[in-house]
Amino acid sequence: MSTYGQFCPVAKAMEVLDERWTMLVLRELLTGSRHFNELRRGVPKMSPALLSKRLRSLERVGVIRRSEADGRIRYTVTECGEELRPVVEAIGAWGVRWIGELGEEDLDPHLLMWDVQRTVPVEAWPRGRTVLAFRFTDVEPKVGRWWLCVTGDEVDICDYDPGYEVTGTIESTLRTMVEIWRGDQGWTQAMRSGSVTVDGPRTLTREVPRWLGQSTLAVVPRPA
Amino acid sequence: MSTYGQFCPVAKAMEVLDERWTMLVLRELLTGSRHFNELRRGVPKMSPALLSKRLRSLERVGVIRRSEADGRIRYTVTECGEELRPVVEAIGAWGVRWIGELGEEDLDPHLLMWDVQRTVPVEAWPRGRTVLAFRFTDVEPKVGRWWLCVTGDEVDICDYDPGYEVTGTIESTLRTMVEIWRGDQGWTQAMRSGSVTVDGPRTLTREVPRWLGQSTLAVVPRPA
DNA sequence: CTGTATCCATGGCGATACTG
DNA sequence: CAGTATCGCCATGGATACAG
Numbered sequence: 426m427s428t429y430g431q432f433c434p435v436a437k438a439m440e441v442l443d444e445r446w447t448m449l450v451l452r453e454l455l456t457g458s459r460h461f462n463e464l465r466r467g468v469p470k471m472s473p474a475l476l477s478k479r480l481r482s483l484e485r486v487g488v489i490r491r492s493e494a495d496g497r498i499r500y501t502v503t504e505c506g507e508e509l510r511p512v513v514e515a516i517g518a519w520g521v522r523w524i525g526e527l528g529e530e531d532l533d534p535h536l537l538m539w540d541v542q543r544t545v546p547v548e549a550w551p552r553g554r555t556v557l558a559f560r561f562t563d564v565e566p567k568v569g570r571w572w573l574c575v576t577g578d579e580v581d582i583c584d585y586d587p588g589y590e591v592t593g594t595i596e597s598t599l600r601t602m603v604e605i606w607r608g609d610q611g612w613t614q615a616m617r618s619g620s621v622t623v624d625g626p627r628t629l630t631r632e633v634p635r636w637l638g639q640s641t642l643a644v645v646p647r648p649a
Numbered sequence: 650m651s652t653y654g655q656f657c658p659v660a661k662a663m664e665v666l667d668e669r670w671t672m673l674v675l676r677e678l679l680t681g682s683r684h685f686n687e688l689r690r691g692v693p694k695m696s697p698a699l700l701s702k703r704l705r706s707l708e709r710v711g712v713i714r715r716s717e718a719d720g721r722i723r724y725t726v727t728e729c730g731e732e733l734r735p736v737v738e739a740i741g742a743w744g745v746r747w748i749g750e751l752g753e754e755d756l757d758p759h760l761l762m763w764d765v766q767r768t769v770p771v772e773a774w775p776r777g778r779t780v781l782a783f784r785f786t787d788v789e790p791k792v793g794r795w796w797l798c799v800t801g802d803e804v805d806i807c808d809y810d811p812g813y814e815v816t817g818t819i820e821s822t823l824r825t826m827v828e829i830w831r832g833d834q835g836w837t838q839a840m841r842s843g844s845v846t847v848d849g850p851r852t853l854t855r856e857v858p859r860w861l862g863q864s865t866l867a868v869v870p871r872p873a
Numbered sequence: 874c875t876g877t878a879t880c881c882a883t884g885g886c887g888a889t890a891c892t893g
Numbered sequence: 894c895a896g897t898a899t900c901g902c903c904a905t906g907g908a909t910a911c912a913g
Contacts, residue, residue, distance in 0.1 A: 431694075432761070434864075435676050527661070651904090699905090702906090
């Protein structure tokens with residue numbers, strides 16, 4: 426961790442926070458990830474060695490606590506770490522407002538479906554098993570087909586056909602789905618314009634937007 | 650500028666903001682610096698080449714605007730940049746609360762006196778010329794003696810004796826003065842304990858704390 | 874005053890494989 | 894599950910000098 430040689434609190438804070446990946450690890454911790462491999466899912470392009478190193482840094486500074494429970498290692502956010510939530514939120518709000526352009530390389534389907542999976546409002550779904558298939562038309566089939574299975578309170582995401590009867594299929598480009606997730610465009614607009622199509626029972630078109638969540642930053646108003 | 654390959658707004662924002670020095674340059678811009686060498690005074694340990702590079706990045710993203718006025722180049726914060734103020738403030742507030750320990754290398758007297766100079770509440774000072782001498786006992790004399798001259802609205806800081814009659818002398822370690830500036834400890838406490846001594850007319854002891862400013866983050870309450 | 878130009882070393886980080 | 898180990902690159906950024 427290199428230093429700035431300044432006593433300014435912003436400088437002292439950034440000595441920790443400006444290291445590559447750190448803020449994203451923090452984001453994961455603050456959204457509830459507590460185990461190593463759980464964190465990895467949120468930052469899949471980060472090497473495990475580096476993640477390990479960052480976790481140590483954060484522990485040293487006092488942002489997280491490392492403990493063992495049930496034979497598993499658990500990382501929990503301390504009070505000090507919890508107070509970084511406003512920082513992460515402020516950065517996110519600024520980012521969603523001012524960094525609108527996404528490169529192709531930002532459009533990671535695994536990340537999107539992982540986000541989708543963990544924000545499914547199960548209470549809005551039917552009680553029995555419901556399977557929603559996703560089809561992204563602009564990426565190679567291997568990462569373009571997903572199945573979201575909701576059974577009671579249980580939510581599963583698969584990148585292979587789990588074999589259950591499919592209730593409906595959502596088709597769009599990956600980019601469109603990401604933009605909807607981020608709140609850059611709305612479901613209704615996208616469906617009306619045809620950039621998203623929902624195949625299945627007629628009622629599904631109305632259900633889908635209520636069955637799927639969005640980024641917490643989607644509600645942030647955009648600059649005029 | 651390296652990328653994270655994530656569509657998350659936090660990730661997209663950090664692609665810009667996590668580069669070394671960027672947040673400190675931003676801090677300077679948001680506190681009113683508009684010219685290259687003015688910015689340099691705020692980040693003296695940053696090479697001019699790198700500062701130039703960062704300014705270009707920030708301009709490309711839309712955070713600042715580069716313009717020419719009176720034959721000088723001027724950097725102004727855009728609306729996009731202005732909206733980073735909450736981010737910088739949140740980071741500063743967290744930093745002053747949780748990163749208390751300062752290394753010797755953080756104690757830069759030039760930076761401190763530059764800060765002191767630009768936050769002098771001139772209206773609290775006498776109308777005529779007043780000169781306050783600073784003496785830091787724990788650093789080499791070359792950077793341990795300073796003269797703060799306030800004449801009407803004009804404030805000057807010198808690292809050499811300007812020759813005017815000295816109204817009073819403040820003596821302490823550099824560390825103590827930095828801590829007072831940051832709000833880690835109060836003037837009254839420091840003077841009572843003897844870690845700061847004020848030499849001059851008897852009233853000066855009461856005047857000095859009102860003549861000198863503090864970091865804007867000094868008022869942030871500290872963790873119990 | 875406002876930067877550029879150049880050079881060089883470092884070490885951060887990415888990639889991959891492997892382990893208790 | 895939760896990391897280590899190793900390796901090697903190249904880009905970052907520090908230093909210095911110089912220019913319009």
